[in-house]
Amino acid sequence: MTNVVPFIYTNFNGIEIPWIEIQNSDGSSFFMTQKDYDAQQATLAANSAPTAQ
Amino acid sequence: MSRAQLTSTVEQNTGGAVAPFLAGKNKIINGDYSIWQRGTTFSPTSAAQIYLADRWCIYQNGSGTFTVSQQAFDYSASPAADKLPITGYNPAYFTRLAITTLGTTSAFEYEQKIEDVKTFANQTVTISFWGKSPTSSGISFYYRQNFGSGGSSNVQGPTQGFTLTTSWQRFSYTVTLGTIVGKTIGAGNNLEIIFNAGIGANQTWDIWGVQVEAGSVATPFTTASGTVQGELALCQRYYYRMTNTTSDGYGVFAFGSATSSTSATFYITLPVTMRTSPTLIDTVVSNLRWADASVASTFTSFVHTDTPSSPNLIALQGLGSSGLTPYRPTWLQGNGVTTAYLGFGAEL
Numbered sequence: 118m119t120n121v122v123p124f125i126y127t128n129f130n131g132i133e134i135p136w137i138e139i140q141n142s143d144g145s146s147f148f149m150t151q152k153d154y155d156a157q158q159a160t161l162a163a164n165s166a167p168t169a170q
Numbered sequence: 171m172s173r174a175q176l177t178s179t180v181e182q183n184t185g186g187a188v189a190p191f192l193a194g195k196n197k198i199i200n201g202d203y204s205i206w207q208r209g210t211t212f213s214p215t216s217a218a219q220i221y222l223a224d225r226w227c228i229y230q231n232g233s234g235t236f237t238v239s240q241q242a243f244d245y246s247a248s249p250a251a252d253k254l255p256i257t258g259y260n261p262a263y264f265t266r267l268a269i270t271t272l273g274t275t276s277a278f279e280y281e282q283k284i285e286d287v288k289t290f291a292n293q294t295v296t297i298s299f300w301g302k303s304p305t306s307s308g309i310s311f312y313y314r315q316n317f318g319s320g321g322s323s324n325v326q327g328p329t330q331g332f333t334l335t336t337s338w339q340r341f342s343y344t345v346t347l348g349t350i351v352g353k354t355i356g357a358g359n360n361l362e363i364i365f366n367a368g369i370g371a372n373q374t375w376d377i378w379g380v381q382v383e384a385g386s387v388a389t390p391f392t393t394a395s396g397t398v399q400g401e402l403a404l405c406q407r408y409y410y411r412m413t414n415t416t417s418d419g420y421g422v423f424a425f426g427s428a429t430s431s432t433s434a435t436f437y438i439t440l441p442v443t444m445r446t447s448p449t450l451i452d453t454v455v456s457n458l459r460w461a462d463a464s465v466a467s468t469f470t471s472f473v474h475t476d477t478p479s480s481p482n483l484i485a486l487q488g489l490g491s492s493g494l495t496p497y498r499p500t501w502l503q504g505n506g507v508t509t510a511y512l513g514f515g516a517e518l
Contacts, residue, residue, distance in 0.1 A: 119216070119218075124471060126473045126475075126487075126489065128475040129475065129477070129478075130477075134473075134475065136471075136473050138471055144454045144456070144457075145452065145453065145454050146452075146453060146454065146455055146471075147450055147451070147452050147515075148450070148451040148452075148453075148471060148472050148473060149449055149450045149451070150449065153449040153450070156319060156358075157219070159319075160316075160319070160358070161218070161219055161229070163324065164229070164279075164314070164316070164324065164362075167229065167230065167231050167277035167278055167279045167366055
């Protein structure tokens with residue numbers, strides 16, 4: 118079970134960047150920008166789902 | 171065909187006069203499963219891409235529960251039957267993929283993404299691996315040319331099926347990869363080498379020694395680099411994990427300074443140039459804390475930005491704390507947890 122928690126980060130130049138935290142049930146977390154997360158989801162969707170052989 | 175050409179072709183195809191242990195021959199990194207930075211047991215439970223032993227990932231099409239684990243070859247006088255060594259090689263570990271519960275899953279892809287879709291394009295390659303299965307499960311193999319973000323549609327090669335038996339066997343598959351002429355190549359393009367299987371409950375696959383090489387013959391297995399340190403460096407181009415190194419769990423990870431009463435920035439020089447500025451931070455936030463000469467506390471999250479971060483340097487910002495004194499030198503350390511870690515990802 119994972120939770121995806123968005124948050125806004127203001128960088129060194131005062132620019133707001135959307136980040137997300139993916140919280141796993143074992144306590145570990147993955148932090149990535151919303152843009153990278155969206156790109157990875159798009160890549161997963163583009164790769165057709167595995168087919169049974 | 172001239173004699174010289176014939177000789178050259180024969181040598182190339184048999185590994186004859188060409189030394190079979192050339193570094194770089196095998197395009198698969200960590201094909202011998204010697205590097206496990208992320209851990210040694212994984213339990214993927216959803217249709218997401220989960221990274222396992224370095225460079226290897228799994229994707230399933232449903233909600234099944236897998237257990238993917240590091241297994242040690244047994245070199246004792248009476249080795250366990252399922253951990254018998256492979257004749258002619260002396261590796262330490264192999265990978266075991268096992269289905270715990272099936273859920274809605276009917277198939278999975280277990281794969282490695284080789285950076286650069288131009289790899290072996292329009293060339294004949296031989297893909298080989300050793301496999302066995304206590305449950306005599308079948309497995310299939312194919313490649314997929316992934317042209318990256320904004321690139322041409324993926325090109326998937328023909329499928330070759332194998333039936334694994336209860337003892338180690340080497341399997342190989344020779345195929346000519348598609349051409350990339352006329353294709354649009356986008357960012358993050360890669361060549362995917364994929365194991366695929368339709369699955370049932372209680373199935374298990376053991377895999378070791380995956381190799382992808384030019385030519386039509388599977389030559390003796392060698393790792394991509396040929397050395398332990400070389401293989402680790404190749405893996406760290408895509409993922410790097412720092413771990414606590416002290417017995418009390420307060421090992422120091424990085425130095426920096428407080429930037430406000432709630433945040434601090436730490437600079438971490440990476441051991442190798444990564445593929446890109448890392449796009450992922452992997453940790454257990456509560457297992458790390460900031461400390462200065464006076465006080466210490468935990469953060470609630472970590473971020474970095476592309477500037478000033480780079481493929482060589484991370485500027486890691488800890489956020490959401492309190493009690494920091496702005497501009498005071500500060501370090502990042504374990505929070506009394508011996509298993510504390512901080513990982514950075516630049517995977518494809």
